[in-house]
């Protein structure tokens with residue numbers, strides 16, 4: 001059997017490392033074609049030694065030259081490429097079958113679009129690319145015949161609860177599905193006193209109770225913007241109206257999401273909170289394979305709880321629905337303002353509640369436009385970043 005060749009965009013991140021862990025258990029089925037990272041040379045060098053990819057890409061040019069020297073000294077045959085062109089090249093190469101899109105944020109957009117346009121089997125973790133330009137990405141998939149499989153645990157759960165033969169972008173209603181339930185843990189501040197939110201530190205925001213993730217998505221989970229981005233992601237993956245996408249707090253993170261059918265049935269996917277499950281599912285689909293994840297022990301799982309999220313506690317969730325309803329480039333603006341705000345919060349430049357305030361101001365200031373071209377999307381993204389950075393200069397009040 002010829003092995004499938006895999007590119008991992010963002011191999012040094014949380015999803016990238018989990019993907020390599022799954023692949024290392026399946027060496028007879030998969031080989032690593034390319035690994036990519038931004039600047040983490042140490043980890044990339046170790047990954048190249050262990051997985052011997054044909055190509056390694058560093059987005060940062062200085063990191064690329066350090067890696068090149070280091071691999072040359074070690075006698076490694078891996079070719080080192082650089083920058084955005086390098087990322088796009090390994091996403092669309094004829095030599096690759098499967099692309100794991102696991103770069104964080106807007107930096108993932110171009111290589112993810114390239115993989116979609118080249119008709120790859122696209123395993124999508126980079127939700128920001130759908131939030132920025134859902135219509136363009138889904139168009140690229142439809143035109144090229146790419147196979148799009150969701151890695152985000154909620155969307156992967158929903159995909160698993162839809163009938164065999166369902167393909168992303170198909171409306172779910174003809175399959176008898178009426179609505180979906182996206183589960184949300186509520187993050188570290190689900191019960192924290194609201195009057196202490198000003199004092200929240202970056203480390204507190206990154207200490208997620210159930211999942212071990214990169215810092216940006218950890219802050220997104222603490223504000224619940226992550227769930228907002230996932231509502232928008234679900235709108236595109238499953239062709240749903242905002243009204244048919246419901247968020248429910250479920251602090252145990254055992255049920256990863258649900259589909260409600262017209263006959264009253266609700267189907268759920270359960271498992272331990274470990275991203276290797278959805279990663280292995282998308283790699284093996286339509287089959288199954290070992291992921292290394294501990295089996296779920298229902299006897300020790302205890303009670304499963306559900307509650308409605310509070311928009312007073314989590315205003316970012318409301319902002320995401322607002323941007324989705326506004327349409328066009330509003331979700332591009334939402335994503336850009338959120339990235340600027342999270343970076344500023346992690347750098348200690350703004351307080352936790354100002355993340356939502358900055359996004360709200362940016363959304364109100366910039367009217368949405370049709371999201372029909374990549375140029376239009378990138379222009380809206382740049383305008384929103386400029387506005388948000390300007391707002392930071394005028395209004396931020398560091399802790």
Ligand code: NAD
Pocket residue numbers: 009010011012013014015016036037038039040059101102103104105107125126127128151152153211212213214215216217275
């Ligand atoms: P992370 O911060 O741990 O890793 C990000 C990866 O992207 C790293 O390899 C980094 O080198 C690379 N990167 C960062 N900036 C870059 C740039 N400018 N150019 C090129 N590469 C760059 O992030 P993560 O937690 O692994 O999340 C990755 C994506 O997966 C995000 O879109 C996130 O929303 C999504 N996701 C993550 C999880 C999770 O459990 N971690 C779950 C669901 C979805």
Ligand code: MG
Pocket residue numbers: 152153154230
């Ligand atoms: Mg998720």
